[in-house]
Amino acid sequence: MSAVEARLAELGLTLPEVAAPLAAYQAAVRSGAYVYTAGQLPLVEGTLPTTGKVGAEVTAEEAKALAGISALNALAAVRSVAGDLDRVARVVKVTGFVASATDFTGQAGVLNGASELLGEVFGEKGVHARSAVGVAVLPLDAPLEVELIVELEG
Secondary structure (H helix, E strand, C coil): CCHHHHHHHHCCCCCCCCCCCCCCCCCEEEECCEEEECCECCCECCECCCCCCECCCECHHHHHHHHHHHHHHHHHHHHHHHCCHHHEEEEEEEEEEEEECCCCCCHHHHHHHHHHHHHHHHHHHHCCEEEEEEECCCHHHCCEEEEEEEEECC
């Protein structure tokens, strides 16, 4: 077990299997020292725990927890091409898309679910740049999706 996966276990978390792509793309691609993930939905064993817009059918608190699930799914995608999460030198960028009710403006708070999880797992290596974008709708009516860019060592 890698040190990162041991840290996940300390936090009571396990890395899921990589979610199968919903269309014609790869879950993650490596280019040089970087891994870019596709947008990861908060799927749990292949199913969305909830659907709908944040600020309407889904609360901001529920969405924040879902962002952590999406971040775990993104880490699984990273591992699928990096081989080992101990190779992560730094989480460079997190981009999150939040399916938002028209009056919802708390996208940044929702994405803290992903950012906080990455910080707990990687410490200083998990500190990253981030974009939090509100959108009208996401695939499968998911409340949010998260994508990562990570830099690998050697």
